[in-house]
Amino acid sequence: MGKAAPQPDLFADGAQPPPLPEGVAWYRGRLSKAEQIGLLDDAVAILQAAPLFRPRMRNGTPLINKMTNCGALGWYSDEKGYRYIAQHPETGAPWPPIPSRLSALCDAIMDELGIAGYAPDACLVNAYGAEGRLNLHQDHDEVDFRWPIVSVSLGADALFVLGGYSRKDKVLPIRLCSGDVVVLYGKGRTLFHGVKKVFPGTSPVSHPALNGLARINFTLRRAR
Ligand code: MD6
Ligand code: FE
Numbered sequence: 001m002g003k004a005a006p007q008p009d010l011f012a013d014g015a016q017p018p019p020l021p022e023g024v025a026w027y028r029g030r031l032s033k034a035e036q037i038g039l040l041d042d043a044v045a046i047l048q049a050a051p052l053f054r055p056r057m058r059n060g061t062p063l064i065n066k067m068t069n070c071g072a073l074g075w076y077s078d079e080k081g082y083r084y085i086a087q088h089p090e091t092g093a094p095w096p097p098i099p100s101r102l103s104a105l106c107d108a109i110m111d112e113l114g115i116a117g118y119a120p121d122a123c124l125v126n127a128y129g130a131e132g133r134l135n136l137h138q139d140h141d142e143v144d145f146r147w148p149i150v151s152v153s154l155g156a157d158a159l160f161v162l163g164g165y166s167r168k169d170k171v172l173p174i175r176l177c178s179g180d181v182v183v184l185y186g187k188g189r190t191l192f193h194g195v196k197k198v199f200p201g202t203s204p205v206s207h208p209a210l211n212g213l214a215r216i217n218f219t220l221r222r223a224r
Pocket of ligand 2: 137138139193219
């Protein structure tokens with residue numbers, strides 16, 4: 001599915017991106033400041049409708065970051081394991097819809113990658129505090145890995161690491177900035193990845209959505 005990786009012409013500032021594995025597209029500086037603010041406005045509305053919560057691992061340990069969701073389905077985890085659910089675990093309300101600005105961005109990128117028919121039904125909102133991070137993981141709770149995951153970063157820079165198909169594989173460090181978009185698709189869809197750290201105070205935009213938070217990341221997926 002899709003065309004050859006569009007690297008290395010993605011960087012708005014003319015810098016040379018590192019060689020990326022097949023099935024990884026990194027659009028650095030994809031969003032203007034105005035577009036970033038628009039998505040942060042959307043984040044405020046999502047957090048109002050679906051307050052941040054802290055999922056737990058099977059053994060009861062809470063994850064480091066708080067999160068919430070928008071879309072028909074939302075990712076959740078507790079003692080019963082990782083899964084997608086249709087209602088907020090604390091309020092019982094359905095998740096708010098995926099904001100149209102986010103769907104439009106996703107559509108435009110799918111167009112550029114030559115991927116037709118992608119209709120994300122879930123969007124995880126990861127909220128990082130100054131000490132936020134995300135352990136190395138594969139996104140594998142979705143039914144069909146042929147559908148990509150599209151990630152949008154807002155707020156402070158983050159040290160993102162991209163590994164291989166085994167947890168032990170060497171990782172490539174990438175500094176993700178506000179307005180960057182990363183797509184894992186095709187062979188890249190199940191690569192290990194994580195966020196080693198965020199760099200508080202580096203956000204190019206200030207916005208009420210970032211009050212008490214350093215970074216917000218949206219990941220759009222097709223869960224079912
Ligand atoms: C983050 N991103 O950037 C976490 N997952 O905060 C992810 O876990 C991720 O960037 C799937 C595809 C792209 C990603
Ligand atoms: Fe992920």
